[in-house]
Amino acid sequence: MTKVEINQDLRALNRQVAAENRKRFNACGVYVINIMGSPGSGKTTLLENILPKLGGKLRTAVIEGDLATQNDALRIEKLGVKALQINTNGGCHLDAKMIAGQLQKLDLAGLDLLIIENVGNLVCPSSFDLGENLRMVVLSVAEGEDKPAKYPIAFLNANTAVLTKTDLLPYLDTDIDVMKRYINDVNPKVTVLETAKKDGEYQVDQVVGHILSQIGQYRKAGE
Amino acid sequence: MTKVEINQDLRALNRQVAAENRKRFNACGVYVINIMGSPGSGKTTLLENILPKLGGKLRTAVIEGDLATQNDALRIEKLGVKALQINTNGGCHLDAKMIAGQLQKLDLAGLDLLIIENVGNLVCPSSFDLGENLRMVVLSVAEGEDKPAKYPIAFLNANTAVLTKTDLLPYLDTDIDVMKRYINDVNPKVTVLETAKKDGEYQVDQVVGHILSQIGQYRKAGE
Numbered sequence: 300m301t302k303v304e305i306n307q308d309l310r311a312l313n314r315q316v317a318a319e320n321r322k323r324f325n326a327c328g329v330y331v332i333n334i335m336g337s338p339g340s341g342k343t344t345l346l347e348n349i350l351p352k353l354g355g356k357l358r359t360a361v362i363e364g365d366l367a368t369q370n371d372a373l374r375i376e377k378l379g380v381k382a383l384q385i386n387t388n389g390g391c392h393l394d395a396k397m398i399a400g401q402l403q404k405l406d407l408a409g410l411d412l413l414i415i416e417n418v419g420n421l422v423c424p425s426s427f428d429l430g431e432n433l434r435m436v437v438l439s440v441a442e443g444e445d446k447p448a449k450y451p452i453a454f455l456n457a458n459t460a461v462l463t464k465t466d467l468l469p470y471l472d473t474d475i476d477v478m479k480r481y482i483n484d485v486n487p488k489v490t491v492l493e494t495a496k497k498d499g500e501y502q503v504d505q506v507v508g509h510i511l512s513q514i515g516q517y518r519k520a521g522e
Numbered sequence: 523m524t525k526v527e528i529n530q531d532l533r534a535l536n537r538q539v540a541a542e543n544r545k546r547f548n549a550c551g552v553y554v555i556n557i558m559g560s561p562g563s564g565k566t567t568l569l570e571n572i573l574p575k576l577g578g579k580l581r582t583a584v585i586e587g588d589l590a591t592q593n594d595a596l597r598i599e600k601l602g603v604k605a606l607q608i609n610t611n612g613g614c615h616l617d618a619k620m621i622a623g624q625l626q627k628l629d630l631a632g633l634d635l636l637i638i639e640n641v642g643n644l645v646c647p648s649s650f651d652l653g654e655n656l657r658m659v660v661l662s663v664a665e666g667e668d669k670p671a672k673y674p675i676a677f678l679n680a681n682t683a684v685l686t687k688t689d690l691l692p693y694l695d696t697d698i699d700v701m702k703r704y705i706n707d708v709n710p711k712v713t714v715l716e717t718a719k720k721d722g723e724y725q726v727d728q729v730v731g732h733i734l735s736q737i738g739q740y741r742k743a744g745e
Contacts, residue, residue, distance in 0.1 A: 337560045338644045338673055339665020365672050366645065389675055391614060391645040419673070420645055421561045422589065422614040441664040441687065442562025449588050450561055450642070452612055464664065467693055 313427050316395035320402070320430025327407040328521060330514045331415065333429050335453060336437035337446075338419030341463035343371045345437060345494060346416060348501040350378050353510065357411040362401055364393040364418045371416060381405070392423035395430055412514065421446065425453040433513055435459045436489075440473045447481040454485040461506055465495040536650050539618035543625070543653025550630040551744060553737045554638065556652050558676060559660035560669075561642030564686035566594045568660060568717060569639060571724040573601050576733065580634040585624055587616040587641045594639060604628070615646035618653055635737065644669070648676040656736055658682045659712075663696045670704040677708040684729055688718040 324331050334342050346361065353359055360381040363371040372384035383401050385393060398415065405413070415431065417424040425434075436457040438446060441464055447454045454460065460482055468475060479491055492505040547554050557565050569584065576582055583604040586594040595607035606624050608616060621638065628636070638654065640647040648657075659680040661669060664687055670677045677683065683705055691698060702714055715728040 337562060337642070337665075338669050339560060339662065367674050368668070368671050370668055370672060389645075389649070391643070418645065419560070419669075420614070420643060422612075422641065422643055423646065426612070439562065439664065441662065441690070442560075445591070445593055446561050446642075448591050449593060451590050467664070467690060470690055470693060 310426065313395050316399055317428035317430040320395055320399055323402060323407065324413070324430060324432075325521070327410065328518070329407050329410045329413050330433070330517050331413045331429070331431040332433040332435055332510070333415050333417060333424075333431035334435045334437060335417045335421070335424045335457070336419065337421045337439070337442060340419070340437045340439045340442065341494070342416050342419070342437045343374055344501065345461065345463065345503065345506065346414060347374060347378065348494075348503045349507050349510070350375070350380050352503065352507045353412065354378075354380070356511065357514070358409060359412040359414065360405055360410055362393075362398065362413065362415045364397070364416060366390070366418060387418055391418055391420050392427050393417050393429060394427045398429045412510075421450040421453050425456045432517060433458050433510075435461060437461045437463055438478075439464045440475055440478065441467055441471060444473050444478045445481055447478070447485050451485045454482055454489060457486065457489055459490045459492065459509065462491065462493045465493050466497060533649065536618050539622055540651035540653045543618055543622055546625060546630065547636070547653055547655075548744070550633065551741070552630050552633045552636050553656070553740050554636045554652070554654040555656045555658055555733070556638050556640060556647075556654035557658045557660060558640045558644070558647045558680075559642065560644045560662070560665060563642070563644075563660045563662045563665065564717070565639050565642070565660045566597055567724065568684060568686065568726065568729065569637060570597060570601065571717075571726045572730050572733070573598070573603050575726065575730045576635065577601075577603070579734065580737070581632060582635040582637065583628055583633055585616075585621065585636065585638045587620070587639060589613070589641060610641055614641055614643050615650050616640050616652060617650045621652045635733075644673040644676050648679045655740060656681050656733075658684060660684045660686055661701075662687045663698055663701065664690055664694060667696050667701045668704055670701070670708050674708045677705055677712060680709065680712055682713045682715065682732065684715045684717060686717045688716050689720060 372382040375382035434457045586607045595605040598605035657680045
């Protein structure tokens with residue numbers, strides 16, 4: 300058996316478990332977001348800032364994926380949001396089975412939204428469906444313009460890209476329009492959103508608005 | 523055969539090929555550096571700035587690893603340095619066999635230094651020995667303080683860490699001393715260096731000095 304065949308077997312198995320996860324989510328009307336991006340792209344900071352704005356409107360839980368530490372789950376729990384931590388112990392991505400293993404700890408019927416923050420990695424997570432509705436890639440403008448061209452799979456498989464840390468643009472060589480063009484060249488269907496920090500506050504309204512609108516469409520389709 | 527066993531087999535095979543690579547490098551007295559780090563941590567920019575400073579002293583070639591594009595090899599060739607591009611087509615790291623496949627294109631006997639820039643990824647590359655002498659992890663201060671704790675394998679297996687973009691520190695929440703403490707907690711043997719951009723110039727003297735000193739030691743040991 301070659302390496303490629305092993306990978307194909309693992310991915311076929313993952314797709315099957317992801318489909319089962321998706322059935323369970325849909326049965327309870329839970330909308331699921333899978334957030335991906337490089338280490339330090341700003342995934343957890345984005346969560347910390349969108350969760351308080353979604354809190355009044357949606358019952359939300361979070362699953363955090365990391366190689367090691369409980370750091371991110373602790374950051375989320377400080378906001379009063381239920382957070383489960385998966386440690387992959389070296390694994391470079393979450394898979395559908397790891398998510399399935401967490402679902403018994405969640406009251407799905409009492410949830411509107413489940414956000415999964417994947418392991419920080421712009422390569423591996425994008426090949427593994429977890430059963431989500433929305434695939435969000437987080438890319439910091441400090442990472443440089445051409446990352447979508449150099450890591451195309453992440454953007455090919457995404458619905459939404461969030462460009463973070465745009466307040467750093469004056470101090471960087473990054474041209475955000477060129478960065479957006481690179482994303483568009485890989486996948487013109489990706490919705491591109493921006494966040495920034497201004498006077499100590501994170502501006503995440505575009506992301507919050509997009510999530511609420513997507514959940515609205517999901518619910519309408521399920522009626 | 524379980525997934526773990528497959529991985530162990532692949533890694534054992536990789537170690538064997540890496541040992542063969544290392545023999546070939548040592549036979550020609552070529553010092554080899556394997557540079558790892560997240561996408562956008564500043565690996566290629568570091569190379570662009572150290573290569574001209576090493577050029578007068580060392581005969582150098584570069585191997586670039588990326589999922590897609592020839593972008594990085596083209597950036598290096600502009601400096602007049604021989605650069606070979608490996609595209610992994612989705613693979614999240616280089617392995618020893620990929621490097622072995624490039625060696626016929628290089629005149630090893632006419633080289634002092636081979637620098638390999640791995641695929642942008644803080645997880646996968648660290649588990650695959652390529653036959654290098656120096657393992658260098660590049661971490662941008664924009665990625666946040668706790669990355670060494672959350673991605674420990676990269677730092678456990680490294681000799682050197684380069685903290686880049688320190689000129690952005692005034693605009694970030696990162697405390698560089700805390701970041702260094704995190705590295706030290708994972709692996710106190712890692713030499714930590716810094717780079718910054720000042721008045722449009724990249725300050726990379728610490729890195730250049732370290733490489734020259736390591737090569738000096740390597741040559742002395744080989745005498």
